[in-house]
Amino acid sequence: MTSKTRVVVIGAGLAGVTLARRLGELGTPALVVGDEEHRPYNRVLLAEVLAGRYGPEVIALPAPAGLLRGRVTGIDRAGRTVRCADGSVIAYDTLVLATGSNPVLPPLRGLFTPDHELPEGVHAFRTMDDCLGLSKAVRPGTRAVVVGGGLLGVSAARALAVRGARVVLAQQSERLMERHLDPAASALVRRHLEGLGVEVHTECRVRDVRCAGGAVRSVELADGYALGADLVVLACGVRPRTGLARDAGLAVGRGVLVDDELRTCDPHVRAVGDCAEHAGRVYGLAAPALEQAGVLAGLLARDEGGAQSAPAPRAYTGTRALTRLTLTGAGGPRGPFDLAAFGETDPRPGDDVVQLADATRGTYRKVVVRDDRLVGGVLVGELGTVGALARAWEGAEPLSSDGGPLLHLLTHDGGS
Numbered sequence: 178m179t180s181k182t183r184v185v186v187i188g189a190g191l192a193g194v195t196l197a198r199r200l201g202e203l204g205t206p207a208l209v210v211g212d213e214e215h216r217p218y219n220r221v222l223l224a225e226v227l228a229g230r231y232g233p234e235v236i237a238l239p240a241p242a243g244l245l246r247g248r249v250t251g252i253d254r255a256g257r258t259v260r261c262a263d264g265s266v267i268a269y270d271t272l273v274l275a276t277g278s279n280p281v282l283p284p285l286r287g288l289f290t291p292d293h294e295l296p297e298g299v300h301a302f303r304t305m306d307d308c309l310g311l312s313k314a315v316r317p318g319t320r321a322v323v324v325g326g327g328l329l330g331v332s333a334a335r336a337l338a339v340r341g342a343r344v345v346l347a348q349q350s351e352r353l354m355e356r357h358l359d360p361a362a363s364a365l366v367r368r369h370l371e372g373l374g375v376e377v378h379t380e381c382r383v384r385d386v387r388c389a390g391g392a393v394r395s396v397e398l399a400d401g402y403a404l405g406a407d408l409v410v411l412a413c414g415v416r417p418r419t420g421l422a423r424d425a426g427l428a429v430g431r432g433v434l435v436d437d438e439l440r441t442c443d444p445h446v447r448a449v450g451d452c453a454e455h456a457g458r459v460y461g462l463a464a465p466a467l468e469q470a471g472v473l474a475g476l477l478a479r480d481e482g483g484a485q486s487a488p489a490p491r492a493y494t495g496t497r498a499l500t501r502l503t504l505t506g507a508g509g510p511r512g513p514f515d516l517a518a519f520g521e522t523d524p525r526p527g528d529d530v531v532q533l534a535d536a537t538r539g540t541y542r543k544v545v546v547r548d549d550r551l552v553g554g555v556l557v558g559e560l561g562t563v564g565a566l567a568r569a570w571e572g573a574e575p576l577s578s579d580g581g582p583l584l585h586l587l588t589h590d591g592g593s
């Protein structure tokens with residue numbers, strides 16, 4: 178059976194669902210096809226579900242009106258249709274790829290069973306299914322090894338430790354979250370994890386996964402040391418999910434290449450979120466996915482003739498993305514742990530740096546200023562000033578001579 182819908186969105190993640198909701202508000206209905214079994218949810222909060230703080234229903238997103246569960250397996254650009262795994266065919270006038278990312282699975286010996294499955298006890302950390310699988314397996318005293326010390330690995334290690342697991346985190350590079358944080362902030366994150374009982378190993382490469390009876394038993398490090406493991410979490414980064422686009426002959430770099438109107442090389446196909454590459458950047462973060470979805474909704478509503486009264490749509494010129502990680506919990510070291518990083522956190526020669534560190538409270542704030550403009554910053558443990566700083570950074574306005582937000586940073590205690 179062939180049905181006809183003008184805007185079809187592939188992927189019911191943050192970008193796809195936000196786009197469809199905005200389009201609905203602007204009078205342009207869309208059909209969203211999503212392959213996850215669960216109601217759409219906010220992926221950023223998965224670690225809170227793993228930590229046991231939220232049930233899955235708490236992180237659900239408002240479902241768009243036209244949501245179809247299914248997996249798109251092919252795009253026929255000439256016929257302007259998509260084919261689904263169940264054999265159905267959906268026609269589009271405009272197709273939007275919002276297919277997100279896949280987890281990177283590291284090249285470890287023994288990682289796959291003969292059936293090309295992950296062994297029992299080995300999980301990626303990307304989907305609600307991954308999260309529920311881990312959640313079901315973790316008990317107080319469970320030996321867990323987290324492979325990777327970026328944003329995902331740190332969130333997973335913390336959540337598992339809060340659940341009472343004995344966690345070892347193996348990070349290949351020399352410090353945690355090195356893509357987002359400067360060395361001082363990385364050190365605080367490490368201290369925080371260690372306060373929760375996580376054993377952190379940096380410059381540590383995992384080489385091998387050892388299994389018995391189809392279940393993981395240990396992981397072996399490059400130096401030959403074996404770590405006993407009941408659970409292994411693979412948190413080694415993500416890669417844009419571009420297979421459909423590539424198979425359909427669309428231009429793909431690291432992500433699906435899009436212009437300032439989020440259009441691929443085919444004017445009838447757009448792309449947003451983790452799967453898209455704009456001006457050489459693949460963000461892999463929530464804020465750009467949401468901004469792209471908002472911009473595209475305006476552009477498509479204009480093209481489809483919806484919401485004449487809506488504000489004139491703007492082009493997408495890139496997101497100045499602030500990375501924010503918030504993990505809340507009970508008291509003491511299990512209490513809230515917030516961090517945010519934006520822009521350039523490593524100063525260039527000639528930049529001014531303002532830094533405040535409180536070793537007792539485990540807080541750290543740093544901003545980098547170049548030619549009177551805020552170019553980046555890191556805040557750990559104390560985010561009272563993050564809004565003011567992010568606005569000053571996003572606006573790229575010259576800082577006022579009276580100190581403006583910098584003074585705020587220095588004097589405001591965030592109410593704590």
Ligand SMILES: Cc1cc2nc3c(=O)[nH]c(=O)nc-3n(C[C@H](O)[C@H](O)[C@H](O)COP(=O)(O)OP(=O)(O)OC[C@H]3O[C@@H](n4cnc5c(N)ncnc54)[C@H](O)[C@@H]3O)c2cc1C
Binds near residue numbers: 191250501
């Ligand atoms: C555990 C975790 C913590 C994170 N924490 C943060 C954070 O603190 N801050 C931050 O900024 N970002 C964070 N991120 C990243 C953030 O979640 C992503 O940037 C964001 O979800 C991207 O949205 P998206 O819609 O592009 O992709 P996704 O949310 O991945 O959604 C894509 C959807 O498309 C579906 N799909 C793919 N192919 C098909 C197909 N062929 N047919 C049908 N459906 C398909 C996928 O199954 C998926 O449901 C985190 C990610 C994870 C996994």
